[in-house]
Structure formats: structure tokens, C-alpha cells
Amino acid sequence: MAQQPKYKRILLKLSGEALAGENKVGLDIPTVTEICKSIKKCADVGTQIGIVVGGGNYWRGRSSDSMDRVRADHIGMLATAMNALAVADVLEGLGCEVRVQTAIEMKQIAEPYIRQKALRHFEKGRIVIFGCGTGSPFFSTDSAAALRAAEINADILLKATMVDGVYDKDPNMYADAVKYDTLTLREVLALGLKVMDSAAAAMCSDNNTPILVFDLRRPDNIFDAVMGEKVGTVVS
Numbered sequence: 001m002a003q004q005p006k007y008k009r010i011l012l013k014l015s016g017e018a019l020a021g022e023n024k025v026g027l028d029i030p031t032v033t034e035i036c037k038s039i040k041k042c043a044d045v046g047t048q049i050g051i052v053v054g055g056g057n058y059w060r061g062r063s064s065d066s067m068d069r070v071r072a073d074h075i076g077m078l079a080t081a082m083n084a085l086a087v088a089d090v091l092e093g094l095g096c097e098v099r100v101q102t103a104i105e106m107k108q109i110a111e112p113y114i115r116q117k118a119l120r121h122f123e124k125g126r127i128v129i130f131g132c133g134t135g136s137p138f139f140s141t142d143s144a145a146a147l148r149a150a151e152i153n154a155d156i157l158l159k160a161t162m163v164d165g166v167y168d169k170d171p172n173m174y175a176d177a178v179k180y181d182t183l184t185l186r187e188v189l190a191l192g193l194k195v196m197d198s199a200a201a202a203m204c205s206d207n208n209t210p211i212l213v214f215d216l217r218r219p220d221n222i223f224d225a226v227m228g229e230k231v232g233t234v235v236s
């Protein structure tokens with residue numbers, strides 16, 4: 001019998017930095033391709049996939065203290081739209097069917113975000129990439145991931161990071177840092193652990209969306225996570 005995925009529908013959060021590879025800025029297409037190959041394997045076993053992309057490889061916060069926060073966030077949202085198009089292009093090159101939907105209308109470039117249409121795309125086996133975050137300033141793309149995960153009734157939010165899970169302290173600074181295999185969101189908040197910003201964590205908590213924090217430096221972790229292999233830290 002063919003392999004069965006553990007999760008029927010996922011929301012994958014990719015940070016912008018993850019798409020830049022060693023370059024730290026812009027897009028590194030070989031890196032994006034490795035990530036997309038793992039995503040395709042998930043689609044091939046029948047998992048329905050929504051993706052929220054960050055924009056930090058192009059734009060991070062305000063370029064100066066004098067910059068208006070709302071304007072800075074608008075620039076960040078446009079950065080996520082560029083990443084969404086790039087990831088869509090690579091996935092399509094690998095043979096996936098993909099639709100990009102943006103929270104801010106840019107109809108000449110992508111579909112506007114319409115939940116019902118996204119759900120239809122999933123049913124037809126298409127991957128849907130959600131660009132422009134929540135469409136509102138003052139929210140992170142983590143919040144957008146938590147929001148879309150709740151809206152599409154995702155079984156889990158897969159948060160791809162550059163560490164292999166959640167630790168009691170920074171593993172890059174402390175050799176004795178201990179990794180958690182599982183945590184509750186209440187523990188995350190009580191222990192002050194950094195998993196997502198507080199708005200995103202609250203949204204996942206309110207909607208009972210489990211979060212799997214895992215290391216994207218090994219792109220196949222996406223597929224392994226979907227298949228239920230032990231990777232990263234599950235926060236539920």
C-alpha cells in the first residue's frame with residue numbers, strides 16, 4: 001500500500017530568509033528548489049498544502065526609525081508577494097499545480113484571497129500560496145500563518161525554522177540547552193519560550209491549531225513531518 005501521510009491538510013510557514021540560502025538576501029533558486037521538492041513529495045502522497053511565505057529576505061521591519069510603521073509593513077507585504085510568486089514558479093517547474101492568492105488585491109498578478117476558492121483548489125490537488133500576510137499592518141507573517149491555518153482548518157501548522165525544534169535556551173549560545181519533543185502552548189507562554197510572536201501563538205491556542213517547529217536546513221523534514229516521523233517540537 002502506498003505511504004499514507006499523517007496530515008491531510010497542512011499550512012506550511014516558510015520564512016523569507018529560508019529562501020535566500022547562504023546569501024541571506026534575495027532568492028537562492030537551488031535552495032528554493034530543494035524545499036519545493038520536499039513540498040511536492042507531500043502533494044504526491046495526497047496532503048493538501050497551503051503555504052504562507054515571509055518576506056525577510058527582501059525587507060525587514062523599518063529601514064529607519066523615521067519610517068512610518070504602516071508603510072514599512074506594506075513594503076514587507078509586497079516582499080511576501082514576490083516570494084509567493086517565486087515559490088509558485090519553482091513548484092510549477094517541478095510539475096505541481098499551484099495557485100497564488102494575495103491578501104491585498106493585485107489581480108493582474110495573482111488571485112485575491114478567497115477562502116472558498118482556496119478550499120476548492122485543495123480539493124483539486126492544487127497547492128495554494130498565500131501572499132501579503134494578513135493584508136493588515138502590525139501583524140507578522142507568523143500571524144498570517146496562524147490565521148490561514150485556522151481558516152482552512154489545517155491539521156497542523158508546520159513552522160520551518162533554522163533550529164531543529166524548541167529549546168529551553170538558545171542552543172547557539174548554550175551547549176547544555178535541552179530540546180523539547182512536545183510542549184503545550186500554555187507551557188510556551190509560561191516559560192517565555194520563543195516559538196511565534198504572541199498574537200500568532202494566541203491565535204493557534206484559540207483555534208486549537210497544533211504547531212510543529214522544525215529545521216528547514218534539511219528540506220526533507222517537511223515530508224518527514226507530514227508522514228508523521230519524529231522531527232522538531234510539537235506544540236499543541
Ligand code: GTP
Nearest residue numbers: 098099100106107108109110111112117120121124
Ligand atoms: P477552477 O475554477 O477550479 O477551474 O480553478 P482555476 O483556478 O483553474 O480557474 P480560474 O478560471 O479561476 O483561473 C484560471 C487561471 O487564472 C489560474 O491560473 C488562476 O490562478 C488565474 N486567476 C484566476 N483569478 C485570477 C485573478 O484574479 N488574478 C490573476 N492574476 N489570476 C487569476
